[in-house]
Amino acid sequence: MKRKSKVLAGLLLLITALTPVVSVSADASFYTYNYDVYDVELPSPDAYTAQDLLLGTYLGIGDFRNPKGLFVRGETIYVVDTGNNRIVVADKNFNLIDEITSVNLDGEESTFLNPQDIFVAENGDLYICDTDNNRVLHTDKNKNVIKVYTKPNDENFSADQTFIPLKAVADNTGRLYLLAGNVNKGFLEFDKDGGFTGYVGANKVKASFFQVIQKRLMTKEQRARMILFVPTEYSNLAIDQENFLYATTTTFTPGDLANNPDRVNPIRKINSLGDDVLVKNGYYHPIGDMQWGSGGDIVGPSRLEDITALDNDTYFALDRVRGRIFGYDFQGNMLYAFGGVGNKMGYFQYPVAIDHMGTDLLVLDNRAGSVTRFTLTEYGRLINDGLADYKVGRYEESAESFRKVLELNGNYDLAYIGIGRALLRQGEYDEAMKYFKSKRDWDSYSKAFQQYRKQWVEANIEYLIAGFFVIILLPKVVKGVRKLTKGGAQK
Incomplete structure (x- = not known):
């Protein structure tokens, strides 16, 4: 039966x-x-x-x-x-x-x-x-x-x-x-x-x-x-x-x-x-x-x-x-x-x-x-x-899986965002911003941009400090030079 x-x-x-x-x-x-x-x-x-x-x-x-x-x-x-x-x-x-x-x-x-x-x-x-x-x-x-x-x-x-x-x-x-x-x-x-x-x-x-x-x-x-x-x-x-x-x-x-x-x-x-x-x-x-x-x-x-x-x-x-x-x-x-x-x-x-x-x-x-x-x-x-x-924090493996997803479906927005999130966690903020921007995920883009800006500032802090002092001191130096020049001309 x-x-x-x-x-x-x-x-x-x-x-x-x-x-x-x-x-x-x-x-x-x-x-x-x-x-x-x-x-x-x-x-x-x-x-x-x-x-x-x-x-x-x-x-x-x-x-x-x-x-x-x-x-x-x-x-x-x-x-x-x-x-x-x-x-x-x-x-x-x-x-x-x-x-x-x-x-x-x-x-x-x-x-x-x-x-x-x-x-x-x-x-x-x-x-x-x-x-x-x-x-x-x-x-x-x-x-x-x-x-x-x-x-x-x-x-x-x-x-x-x-x-x-x-x-x-x-x-x-x-x-x-x-x-x-x-x-x-x-x-x-x-x-x-x-x-x-x-x-x-x-x-x-x-x-x-x-x-x-x-x-x-x-x-x-x-x-x-x-x-x-x-x-x-x-x-x-x-x-x-x-x-x-x-x-x-x-x-x-x-x-x-x-x-x-x-x-x-x-x-x-x-x-x-x-x-x-x-x-x-x-x-x-x-x-x-x-x-x-x-x-x-x-x-x-x-x-x-x-x-x-x-x-x-x-x-x-x-x-x-x-x-x-x-x-x-x-x-x-x-x-x-x-x-x-x-x-x-x-x-x-x-x-x-x-x-x-x-x-x-x-x-x-x-x-x-x-x-x-x-x-x-x-x-x-x-x-x-x-x-x-x-x-679980395996960001490189996560990004690799989503790249394979894109090979099967180039229109899958979440794969781009997934790669961006993995790059963000890996500290690749500039690259992450590109992926988020491509799919208009502005919240994630802002997070990546904040970290990118912080990273850039830390990497260029010496130049920024030097530039700051140049901006502050340069007018005084120029003014001093002008006084010296003017004083010399009067003599």
């Missing part, structure tokens, strides 16, 4: 490979691209390529139905198959390891009801968002329940408010962060013992002048019935190896995004104090596509549905609107974007989750009921190597 399923899966892969792509975007006619300093899309060699497709039928357990969650721990993949009330576990080669349909709660079997997400700790503990059972289950690796998180007993959580856990992550101390439906105060935070400690990462939204006036004119009863200045809700969250939360939000207007991206911040990096500390030193903020048109029923800007942070501090965000993946480095520069909506391998119908296994990326497609694995190309590996070498 399993062999037949593999044959059927192979035929499906062949069919999808031969099926023409259904293009629904007027923004780009190429698969991988980037933006230059003028926000113009530039085609790029592929940094990632679609390598494998995981289907429930391939595993011999039937189709995934309405899958909502995806998590990777080490070389193990967890798919939250929401419609089938199960969690499917597979290895890196897409072989079935387990099919979790229940847990052991107080000695009895307890099943799921529309589970939405799972997080797996390094010790193998599971945190399962059992959404329609209104609970989060914390189990050991043998699926024995350790704790059950339910509706917080807190005055900020109203009596008639339903507890709807959607997404969860835990840090290395056992503290749980939870994205819940109908909550607009940020992420719920629970300590390692399961106690609710408050909210973290709430958006700081300021009221306009007219909203303040409107509120003052309202009666007390009207103000009580009206929810004003509500912070934006998040769409997803992830956690990196340093316990920073990466979060995405999708509830904003295109006008807000175009005119005030600092206020919208579709991607955020949240520290333990709840502050957004995401670095944004690129040409533009990490918001997905910089230009957006319409095609078919696809309109508006990118709506980033999920995010994953790699160990090298790069991060990748998933756009549910056009099925694209946007990669960024630790400075907020867009590395590349790729993907699209369609029926071909490497495209999606409705992507809902992204995670990584090493440098591989895995994307869950809700409508197709599949997980696609993307692997680095040589071009993508060179970019990664350049970034990795720079971070």
